[in-house]
Amino acid sequence: MADSQMGKDVSIALEDGYSDSKEHVYLEETFYILSKKNSVFRVRLTSKGLSLTKEAEGKKKEQTILLRDIIGSKCMRSKRRRPGASSCVCSSLVGSQQLKVVDENSGDLDENDISAYLYIYAYILKQSRRTLKRERTTITLRFRSYDKYEDNNKEAQKWRTTLKCLIAGRSITSVPPPNDKxxxxxxxxxxxxxxxxxxxxxxxxxxxxxxxxxxxxxxxxxxxxxxxxxxxxxxxxxxxxxxxxxxxxxxxxxxxxxxxxxxxxxxxxxxxxxxxxxxxxxxxxxxxxxxxxxxxxxxxxxxxxxxxxxxxxxxxVVRIETKTKIMFSFLSVGWGLISDIDIESERLRAIGSQRFAVWAVARLVGLRRYKGVLSYAKIKDVSNLPKPKQPxxxxxxxxxxxxxxxxxxxxxxxxxxxxxxxxxxxxGKHQRVDSxxxxxxxxxxxxxxxxxxxxSVTSDGSELRSPVHACMHGPASHLPSLMSQLPSHWVHEEGEFVMVHVSYQSFIGEDFLFAPQSQLSDGVMWMLIIKAGVSRSQLLSFFMNAGHGTHAEGDNDHIKLVPVSAFRIVPEGSEGHLTVDGELVEYGPIQAEIFPNIVNILVPDNK
Incomplete structure (x- = not known):
């Protein structure tokens, strides 16, 4: 049994890390591991995250779990033991699978254990062979300095509340920040x-x-x-x-x-x-x-x-106009090869993203050409655009x-x-608790x-529809009407095209790095133009290089990537596919213009 002054326990595997002495420290405690003699953990909750220092046999090992990698925490109590099990609380720490904890309001509590357990959940970025991935880590702190569970729980709750305030970016208070929405x-x-x-x-x-x-x-x-x-x-x-x-x-x-x-x-x-x-x-x-x-x-x-x-x-976002509709887009507009692959491979959606590669081979064999007129407002200097707003x-x-x-x-x-x-x-109760x-x-x-x-849905299987006739709003267009003459400074290209694809994101698929320079809010659309006359070997090389974003590099008369702020496509005939964000739209004249900073999107806290 541990000495009564050894008030708290911690279990965690430490790796090489560092701590910043200049960071603000909110809480600091010393914890002990009973199963390892003379092992001490000094734990600090700081403005940077959870700083842990292991001291054993005169050696120190430090690690900081970054605040941005911590997702949440929960206070727990130990579970009632089975009849005949050891009555010594600390003996359960010897085996890694022996100690069980349950929710505070569970009816299966061990009233003899006055300890309060704080679980801290983190998903830490770690190197795995050639790539990074997030690994789930549970840091467990055992509070037992006091003779009553209520006092130990109060101490654990103080840590939990402070952590929740830091995660939420709120001022530190004694009450957890509200999460009512x-x-x-x-x-x-x-x-x-x-x-x-x-x-x-x-x-x-x-x-x-x-x-x-x-x-x-x-x-x-x-x-x-x-x-x-x-x-x-x-x-x-x-x-x-x-x-x-x-x-x-x-x-x-x-x-x-x-x-x-x-x-x-x-x-x-x-x-x-x-x-x-x-x-x-x-x-x-x-x-x-x-x-x-x-x-x-x-x-x-x-x-x-x-x-x-x-x-x-x-x-x-990009405002798009066809002959009969106005819509808004966040990803891409396509005409020709990539749109054909996207739409026609729908029959293979059961195989997931592999459907695109399979159908690309089919379309390369039966290569199509499309006649039409392409017009666009070219951006001369993408480096001189207004900077995006900060997150x-x-x-x-x-x-x-x-x-x-x-x-x-x-x-x-x-x-x-x-x-x-x-x-x-x-x-709500957590349905899964780790060891x-x-x-x-x-x-x-x-x-x-x-x-x-x-x-569940209605028993008769009826599908409810809103009878409201929707009207599209949004920012007003700066372009002439779809059938009107365009400004004189626009570039016009007429002839046969294998495809025209315009994206305002870096990727148009999991493995297709379309526009490496693209940002979420930079006011740029990247137009990829592939003209008729391109060889199948060039197209095959194009697709092979798409995963690395080098598909439009080099001196090629048939393939080019152009930054634009607006464009218009007027295809000839009635055969072909036009897509917006992967969705099929009516085939015919289509024009688009970009509007910066219209939507707010939830993003990772890593940049």
């Missing part, structure tokens, strides 16, 4: 290979539980469901809107927001986000690229941490007084009241929706 999560179960539900349940929900981020999950039931939802609901009641699926779900959300009369205020106060569960996942891949966040397909740790931390950054931490909306301003919305606030809804409470000594990633996490509120 939920995330609105719109999940498309048919995105990509159809694994969005499973990925959310196993990858996203457990992390949001650890971060104590409440959410409302709505599963989409039909095309344009997400669009109608954000157009007709009081979006100010949520702290952010998250699209779970492919880029198409966010395309619906974005355009639904622009169909609101209060679009400008809504987009300013309610940030958007995407969790990549589709085939292309271009925007999510681009965000990770810009913010140095590891991107691993079907591993949603980084994007989910962005939801929990609440850091936002501005993003450009900021999301704050709570105080406008609207809980009321929706759109006159069309009032009658349809509950237009999908029978839809499938899951509700996660901020103080006492766990400091490594759990590879088989599982989250159950048991205890969540659930409403």
């Amino acid at each position: 939920k995330l609105l999560i719109l999940l498309n179960p048919k995105s990509g290979p159809g694994k969005a539900r499973e990925l959310f349940q196993t990858k996203v929900a457990p992390l949001l539980q650890e971060a104590e981020v409440p959410y409302d999950l709505h599963v989409t039931k039909y095309a344009q469901y997400a669009r109608e939802f954000v157009r007709t609901r009081n979006v100010y009641s949520w702290r952010g809107i998250v699209a779970v699926g492919g880029d198409g779900v966010l395309f619906e959300v974005l355009n639904g927001m622009f169909e609101r009369l209060d679009w400008q205020q809504a987009l300013a106060e309610v940030p958007l986000a995407i969790l990549p569960c589709g085939s292309g996942n271009g925007l999510s891949r681009s965000i990770c690229h810009v913010y140095n966040e590891p991107y691993i397909p079907q591993n949603l740790t980084g994007p989910t941490m962005a939801l929990a931390r609440g850091k936002t950054a501005p993003m450009d 900021f931490t999301l704050s709570h909306s105080i406008s609207q007084d809980g009321a929706l301003d759109s006159p069309d919305a009032e009658a349809f606030i509950d237009c999908d009241e029978h839809a499938e809804v899951f509700t996660s409470a901020a103080n 006492w000594y766990s400091v490594n990633s759990r590879r088989s996490a599982f989250f159950s929706t048991r205890g969540s509120e659930y409403h």
Whole structure:
């Protein structure tokens, strides 16, 4: 049994690290490991993170768990032992799997253990062979300086509250910062290979539980469901809107927001986000690229941490006009080869992103050419553009007084009241607790929706639609009407094209680094032009180099990448595909212009 003055225990595997003596220290304690004689941990909670110094046999080892890698914490109590088990509290520390802890309000508590346990959850960036990845780490602090559990718990809660304030970027108080607003999560179960539900349940929900981020999950039931939802609901009641699926779900959300009369205020106060569960996942891949966040397909740790931390950054949007529609885009506009591959490979969506590579081979064999006129306003110097706004931490909306301003919305606030809804409470029980000594990633996490509120669809299978005729709002165009003459300084190219593809993000797919220089908010669209006459070997080299962003480098008369601020495509004939953010639009004249800093998007806290 440990000496009574050895008041606290800690278990964690330390690696080489460092601590900054100039950082502000909020809390500092000394902890002991009973199973290792003369091992002392000095733990400090600082403005930088959790600083740990191990002292053993005259040697020191230091590590700092960065604040931006810590997702949340929870106070626990030890679990009641089985009859016949050892009555010595400290003996459970000898074996790594013996000590069990449960939630504070559990009915299975060990009343003989007066200790309070603080679990701190972190996802630390670590080098794995050639790439970086996040590894789940659980730091466990045992508080037992006092003779009563209430006093030990008070000390643990002080650490927990301070940590929550630091994570939230709030002033340190004795009361945890409020977390009264939920995330609105719109999940498309048919995105990509159809694994969005499973990925959310196993990858996203457990992390949001650890971060104590409440959410409302709505599963989409039909095309344009997400669009109608954000157009007709009081979006100010949520702290952010998250699209779970492919880029198409966010395309619906974005355009639904622009169909609101209060679009400008809504987009300013309610940030958007995407969790990549589709085939292309271009925007999510681009965000990770810009913010140095590891991107691993079907591993949603980084994007989910962005939801929990609440850091936002501005993003450009592009206003697009066709003969019959106006829409807004965040990713790309395509005509020709890449759009053909995107649309025609839909029949292979069950194999995920591999469908694009398979269909690219087919399209290279049967190469098509398209006649038309391409016009664009070229940006002469991309280095002289205005700098993007700096990211900021999301704050709570105080406008609207809980009321929706759109006159069309009032009658349809509950237009999908029978839809499938899951509700996660901020103080809900954690469904999965790791072992006492766990400091490594759990590879088989599982989250159950048991205890969540659930409403199934109507029994007769009816699909509810909003009868409101939507009207597109948004910023006014600076361009002439679609059929009018363009300004004289525009560049005009007429002839046959294999494709024209315009992107405003760095990636248009998980493995396609389209525009390496692109930022989320730089006011630039990158137009890739491939003219007829290009050889199949050149196109094959183009696709092979796309993963490295070198597809448009070198001296090539047929392939070029041009920075533009606006463009117009007028194809001849009626055969071909035009896509916006991977969605098929009517074939015919189309023009677009970029509007900087219109949308706020949730981003990783790594840059």
